[in-house]
Amino acid sequence: MYGIDIYNSKNRHITIGTNKENKFSLDIYQISTKDTLEELLNELREAQFSTTLTSKHKLRLLKILRKNRQAFAFGEEPLGKIRGHDIELYLDVERPYPPMLRRPPYPEILESRKEIEKHLNELLEMDVIRKIGHNEIVEIITPVLITWHDGKSRLCGDFRALNNYTKGDRYPIPRIPHALDKLAKAKCITKMDCMKGLHQNGAKPNSMKLLRIICHMGIYEYTRMPFRIKNAPAHFQRMRETIFKEEILERWMVVYIDDIIIYSETWEDHVQYIDRVLSKCTPINLKISLKKCNFGQQELLALGHKLSGLSLAIDHNTVAAVLQKPVPKRVKEIQYFLGFASYYRNHIKNFSRITSSLYKLC
Template sequence: MLNVERPYPPLLRRPAYPVSPRAIEALESHIDELVKLGVLRKVGQNEELELTTPVIITWHNDKSRMNVLTTHSRKLLRIIAHCGIYEYLRMPFGIENEPFHYPRMMNTIFPHELSEGWLIIYIDEIIICSETWQFHLERLSLVLIKMKTSLKECNFWFHELKALGHVVSQLSLGVNKNKVASVLLKQMPQNKKEMMSFLGFSSYYRQHLKDFAIHAKSLYQICDQQTVFEMTQERIQAYEKIKYSLTNAPLLLMPDWKTLFKMYIDACGPGLGAPLHQFQIVNDKPDEGPICFISRQIKPTEVRYGASQMECLCVLWALEKLHYYLDGSVFEIITDCNAVKSLLNMKTPNRHILRWQIAIKEYRGNMTIVHKAGNIHKNADGLSRWELSNTPDNPAYAPTSAEPQIPIEGINITDVGTEFFEEVRESYKQGKNCHILTALHDKDCKDASLASSWDDIWKTSYDNRILHLFDGILYHRSKHTSVMVLFSRMLINTILLKFHDNIDSGHLSEDRTMERINTCAWWPSWRKDVVEYCHSCDRCHNSNIATGKRFGLIIHIQEPSTPWVVFCMDWVTSLPPVGDKGYNACLIIVDRYSKTPIFLPCHKDDKAMDTALLIWNRVISHTGLFKNIMSDRDPKFESALWTNLNKLLGTKLSFSTAHHPQTDGPAEKMIQTLEDMIRRFCAYGLEFNYSDGFTNDWCTLIPAMEFAYKTSIHALTGNTPEILEKGWNPKFTVDTLKKDLVDIHPTASSFNLLLYKVRHHAKQM
């Protein structure tokens, strides 16, 4: 057997470790002293560098990698053929250590440039960094003298460049969206190998991703050999969250060691989190931005730690993880646990705290611990803010209150005045039920036997604690809100008039009228009164048109998942010309997701270009670019202009088939609804009376009619179009009956959760 010594033992030529500015200063001082003493000498540029060992500041010697150095090097890359034996003069392809030889050669060619820090080489990536143009020209000349380059493979004079999957600039480090997009376009992993590939790619950008550890936990579990690969709903959600985080990764600022660092630490439940932030000048103004995000899960041995111990553990772990940022720098540790200060200064600590006190001793001079209350300590990584179930096993378990606090709808009286509420309070003193009920709730009369003479509906409401008194107004408690109780028939008629007959209520159906009243007022048999009032409305009777045949079988068209991706479009024509511009038609646009309508007055003889400009100025400029338009076969849309425009924008036009208007159903139905509303408020001919509330200028009513429809409950989705599109309902004139008793503003997180639940509920209906 022939034994051949390895010419290049593994890891002989190693790069320098990253160190903090304080360590750099100490190393330079120590090396200069050894050079003066004659212990060290600087290696020349022309000398071979076959072995380098990175410097480590430590108390013991480590020469383990030097001991594997062989005494001889052999020329092993020789080949033999029929014409003789040959040696390579250049590195051939296919050699196992070829990737390591190239950077070793580059380190030999550019030893001083690399040591000064302005030249960065990784495999075949060579980056030159400079503060000024003059320095850049000088450094560029030094590099180009020593090597030949291909101009088509080079980029010069860039303030920002893409390297190693990142976008690097003078101020920040971002994620290369092109790299991320290529992975996100792939389908969901179907086996363990694909999942490991996805997790490896995502982990490369984990310093940009908040909550990566907790989201990836369930995905790492199915990569285990002992686990069956199964994408459950929890894992699908985790996969989608990581994809979303990749596409919305924030820019990381370049650290400035002369500026104060802020490290937000938080520990709770499943994990630890410690984002590192810093104030820097961004876009000519000071702003706080992230340097990096770190997080990890709690280990099994750490589950038994108390809350204070967990916070101290997070401090120690973050200091070790971010050592090369914080060593020698001034920084603040911001925590929501006030006990961290006293624990780290405890005179008689336990073994855990004592070990941690010793570990952070070197940071004492530059470290300041700042307490911030939990409700404002929101910079900490969300990993430690994971929601726990409200069970007895949870240390923060709190039994559900038997009487939940239901918010009272805010009521504003800007136009109506206080007289309305005075009338409500006066009405409580009339009738056999009202004054006794208010007296009991006001605790003026504690004899519950008085309730024996009540009607059944009042007695049941009082026994079930549905009614409660606030500021002299009686409220009826429902599942989510409390609304004002009315007794006077005059006040009830006022509410019905406001919520049905007003222009911003639109004379809509009884269902939509009930949905509006349900947010403001309550009285016994109120639903029955609303139905009777709507059925007795003369304008509704005269304007409604009975539809003909029964509905046939419907072929379902797949609905979009977000607003304003697909919308329907059609025209209402043959309207009388009104206004200065003589509008005689109305373009109707309906979002298929939220059912939000947009009414655009126009002319029925508008050209294709006029329609395109109208849609761009009034729709796309507010909603963004769409993916698909559904319409009938109007000549405007079949023109070459629209065909080429859609090709250019990458959008699509879907036409309904002949004699099948139901394909464009939302727009066709909206035409009927708009015409009904116009009939209720407009009259034409020789005789009509303005005192009856009619007008002949339909164009001035269009905005109010659009508003009325968008703020009414849609039968298909179960919510108003405004809620599905924006997440909230704007105020309108019926809100003048509402008084600002309690003004509740949900937090950003609850708002997002509400919007998600509402949209999800709409999709399920």
Template structure:
């Protein structure tokens, strides 16, 4: 009879036993004796998120099992080998703060969290001259997270200028791939070690003790940038192939077939595990046809807002002051490319945020807010840009604002929106002649969609007949002439 047992690391350490794991065996070892123990397949204990069945599922699980040491369900025990965090400051004066006051219950919780971080090798006790304070923040599940207030340290930190990817660029790269695999890096920043001579800079104080980080903490200004650099360097070959996308700790693999996706997964996992990255398998999705990525839901050639992002907008209450106005406006602005004439539709609300404006939330403002919610909850759908399809840029303008929609003509002859653009007229713009406004709308739209249009032929569609004749006019208004010069780098026709 086989009886499963759980042995704590404290017991093993007390008796001088060390735990050794290789790819296919596990050992409980003392210096004078080594005893092999059997591995229970991790796949029996983990719900792998995939729609695959039969032989395809077996092939996927085979890959997962080959890398099971780094596909985990808890805290990462590994430290990435392809990079570390180095910190440079503009001042030699130590950052020193007294601990923030905490209640008795909060002190107990801090004691528990720091003990766990010590056990995991993420922090150690410190004698550093640096001492940033800590606070407790509630997670979504109601549990507490210890956060260090690094604001003062961040102010004297030399910023790393390595770029984070532009979210819209990432979305545009998704193309018409059919299958997606999303990988979630376990413990995120805590897999990256801090350079030894920089560790003391991360010193922080609780009401009872003084610690410093051995692994990269959350809250440092450069943490996301350093992580992006290291994971980009690790996955450079796959990223350059165009089928792997990385945004900080979100890795997305793209494929046109299941077989191709499984091969790509094996190669990427091999690269990541060779660098000792660990992956949280509970938050991964394998070979799915619809995936949430960077606040969007992606499906072959299509993109729509994430329901979770929209829910945040739906759950807002009518604002009672200017600060509260910015919240729903900011949430809706996150998806402004999904909303036709967004700027002019939200202009009355945006006006409330201007300096010197009197706050008064009227039925008109509430109607605008509700209409935004209604539109976004109707799951507006955009298509992902395809360089091989015909391009049409529709523009329109009025004294209130101007806007455009970038469309592509698909093989079924239907036009599908790629993105919307809009802007409220500013200052003297509202007094322009309609011909000037229409020209301005085209200029701003071409500027906004430049990354799509440069080097490609496209058609500008406008109902302004005067604009159509502009190409042949010699006596252009100076302002219009300056705008028209901008067009010279583009290849288009007007209809």
């Protein structure tokens, strides 16, 4: 069959042609909306794009993003659940479990109660937790906490006791400076972030029984990986490095827990790399947060650094936030400060000598 492509006044693409028997009757066999830069930008408006991209380059990128639309989380769409990578936790203590693993709920002020109720309803809606029935046997319970950051609240379990009795996962987390050294000579950099990363991982049935939380609303069970679990970062890192093994070995991709960084010297390679990564997300139901994506930049902030192919600099906003904190006076406060400072040790001359006396205090 051969055909003629035309566009009507409503900007719809219609292809017409004769059939295989070479009869002269017209056969309409394809109707699709003609892609325009404005339409695609409107659909993907939550993402950030480099202002240096030409219209041609941006249109090509937007078409790839639309093709891989199912890899992104849009608006109120359900949270993805990654297939085949459920977390499994093991305790290094036998029954009967110590009392520390079965604790009553913490006292809550009215404001905290309202926040707890709001977050529990959201987690139930996202299928991250389920309500425990009155006839179910409960051996391990963790009280919930409300934490605040930048004026926003977050619900999490106080899993310190459970973490103390959980067998550790020794899978290594990459050292950020070493991972980002690979970006030398990169002219195009893209950052993508998993939507509520840890919550996209399911939990094995035996592990769910360990992930039960309690508050004034009753007892709930995490069906997915919660925040503040001892082995969560190691599990998530292993999963991502398994999924993107080839891409990492080809040295154009960095994964750090729930962050993905793609880098290249040419735009042609860059859009192909983005396509490859997104096409691997859809089959396993891994969802990317579109509003946290930053595409095709020459320089961007990620992992506490300002990244470019020419240099690797400190994110001064992060440093300023720490400098505004009071001078550490307790051992834990000193440990926190040293942990933060060590993150930037490659940028601090004679770091070991300067901090040696502080380490002695710990």
